[in-house]
Amino acid sequence: MSASRIEYTYCISNQQRMQQRRSLPNKVEHHRSVRSAAMLARLSGIRPHPGAQRPEMTPRPYTSPARTAAAAEKRGEVVRCATKFLREQDIARFSLDAVAKAAGVTRLTVYNQFGSRRGLLEAVFDEIARTGGLTRLPKVLAAEDPIEALKGLVDVFCDFWASDSALGRLFDAIGLDPEFGAVLLARNELRRDVLTRLVGRMPLERASATDKRDAIALMFMLTSYPAYRMLAASRPDKAIRKMVKEACLDAIDRLGRTSPR
Numbered sequence: 090m091s092a093s094r095i096e097y098t099y100c101i102s103n104q105q106r107m108q109q110r111r112s113l114p115n116k117v118e119h120h121r122s123v124r125s126a127a128m129l130a131r132l133s134g135i136r137p138h139p140g141a142q143r144p145e146m147t148p149r150p151y152t153s154p155a156r157t158a159a160a161a162e163k164r165g166e167v168v169r170c171a172t173k174f175l176r177e178q179d180i181a182r183f184s185l186d187a188v189a190k191a192a193g194v195t196r197l198t199v200y201n202q203f204g205s206r207r208g209l210l211e212a213v214f215d216e217i218a219r220t221g222g223l224t225r226l227p228k229v230l231a232a233e234d235p236i237e238a239l240k241g242l243v244d245v246f247c248d249f250w251a252s253d254s255a256l257g258r259l260f261d262a263i264g265l266d267p268e269f270g271a272v273l274l275a276r277n278e279l280r281r282d283v284l285t286r287l288v289g290r291m292p293l294e295r296a297s298a299t300d301k302r303d304a305i306a307l308m309f310m311l312t313s314y315p316a317y318r319m320l321a322a323s324r325p326d327k328a329i330r331k332m333v334k335e336a337c338l339d340a341i342d343r344l345g346r347t348s349p350r
Contacts, residue, residue, distance in 0.1 A: 164202050164212075167192045171213045176255040180262045180269055185209065210272045217256075218276075221249040230283065235290040236338070242283065243312060243334050250317040251326055260314050281309045288341075296344040304340040311336050 170192040174183060185206060189196045203209040218224070222245065229241035250256060263270035284305050293301065310316055311333050320329045 163194065163198070167194065167199055167202060167209075168212050168216050171209055172216055175213060175259065180259075180266050183210075183266075183269070207268055207272060210269060214272065214276055217253065218249075221252040223249055226283070230287070235287050236341070238290075239284075239287055239308075239337055239341070240334050242287070243330060243337065246280070246312045247317060247326060247330050247333070250314050251321075256314060257318060277313070280312060281305065284308050284312075288344075291341065291344075293341075293344045295346075300344055304344050307340050308337045 167188060171183075171188045174188055174191055178187075183206070185199045185203075186196050188209060189199045192199070199209065203212055226242070226245050229245055230238050232238040232241060259273065263273055288301055288305055296304075316333075317329060320332065324332070
């Protein structure tokens with residue numbers, strides 16, 4: 090082989106080696122990237138082959154007992170402050186901002202807990218019902234004899250109406266605040282539903298639907314706060330209970346003696 094041919098071959102080979110050396114770092118980085126991607130895919134539970142779809146990751150449910158207890162305590166404190174506000178302040182000023190300020194928390198905290206002014210009012214009425222003993226009602230209504238359950242209902246509501254002197258102020262505000270009035274009246278209607286179910290358990294086949302509805306309306310009025318307050322102005326609590334029970338039983342008795350219309 091001539092000297093010029095050898096020199097040409099050497100130059101070509103040398104150029105190829107230089108190109109390989111220059112491309113080697115890129116190839117190394119490429120392989121490293123592939124290995125890293127494959128490792129990440131394995132750790133993530135994703136198949137490393139092309140075109141694979143990433144599965145949906147379901148977050149683990151986690152509830153911190155300490156955090157839950159702290160949130161419940163904060164909610165309870167807000168409800169207590171809101172209840173005190175309704176008893177002592179102008180009901181027209183009742184708002185998430187006013188309650189948040191009284192409770193020493195932000196408005197956002199109150200909003201996240203209750204969602205709206207109405208939601209906060211519902212929570213306040215739940216608290217008033219709890220402290221007033223209305224939680225006894227399911228046990229009373231579970232009595233096998235519906236007449237005894239009716240007598241128990243009268244006792245529960247007389248206890249409730251007498252339990253909190255601020256209830257009169259709340260009922261007086263029904264016409265002053267439409268939203269407040271709507272929540273309170275809706276709560277009040279639950280008593281009518283209970284009375285309707287009690288009457289439905291009684292053997293009153295002879296009574297018409299109209300007569301039953303009228304009797305329920307009468308008992309609904311007799312067990313209301315306005316009726317209790319009016320009677321309490323001149324009678325002791327024991328006398329009120331006796332009078333209301335007798336009136337309710339008389340309404341039921343007349344239903345049993347009524348001929349269908």
